[in-house]
Amino acid sequence: MSDETPTTDDRDPASVVTGTIDHVLALAATWPAWDGRPRHTDERLYTPHKAIRRVTDHLIDHLAELEARLAGQETIPDHWHASASTTPADLATFTDHDLDEAKSRLTRLGLIWATRLNALTPDHLDHSPGEGWTFRQIAFHLTESTYYADAVGNLTTHSD
Structure with a gap:
């Protein structure tokens, strides 16, 4: 994932944000077929549970x-070690059932994000209070969360 200022569009x-979640859940729908072997991407390990955890945390x-x-x-600064940590639960x-829980959790988070973003004025989206990226930039930055799901991939078409 990148620390560069996110590019936005119209x-x-x-x-x-909800499109990002839809993308992740479409891939996750294939993950009950996972063979238990972590996927290696950028010198890190990714599993279905880890991908869901990282997207949710983000x-x-x-x-x-x-x-x-x-x-x-x-x-509050994020002191989590991001994708460098693979927990026993990730394996x-x-x-x-895990897919159902992931759908429920991510769909609810998507609704919260959509409700919050839709309540903001264009001025708030583009001239956001406090330090950091604008709220519009943050929303577009969240698309980078697909990285974790893409690292696991579509397991109905995966072949080693």
């Missing part, structure tokens, strides 16, 4: 930033 920021971290800035509060089998 798409609706809420649709950008959405939550930036939502907390947005809400703190709107409230005029300091943001667990990814079942249909």
Whole structure:
């Protein structure tokens, strides 16, 4: 993922975020077929559970930033080790039940993001309070979360 200022365009920021989630969930729908072998990308390991965890964490971290800035509060720095950490839970089998939970969690997060972004004026989106990227830039930055899901890929078409 990049620390460069995200490029934006004329798409609706809420649709950008929910589209990102739709992309992740479309891939995740294939992950119950996972063979249990982590995928290697950029010298890191990725699994279905890790991809869902990282996408979820990314959405939550930036939502907390947005809400703190709107409230005029300091943001809390992210001290998580991102994708460098692979936990024992990340290595667990990814079942249909896990997929159902991921759909529920990410769909709810998408709704929260869409509701929040749609409540902001264009001025708030492009001239956001506090330090950091504008809220529009943050929404477009969240598209980088697909990296984690793409690292696992579509397992119905995957061949080694």
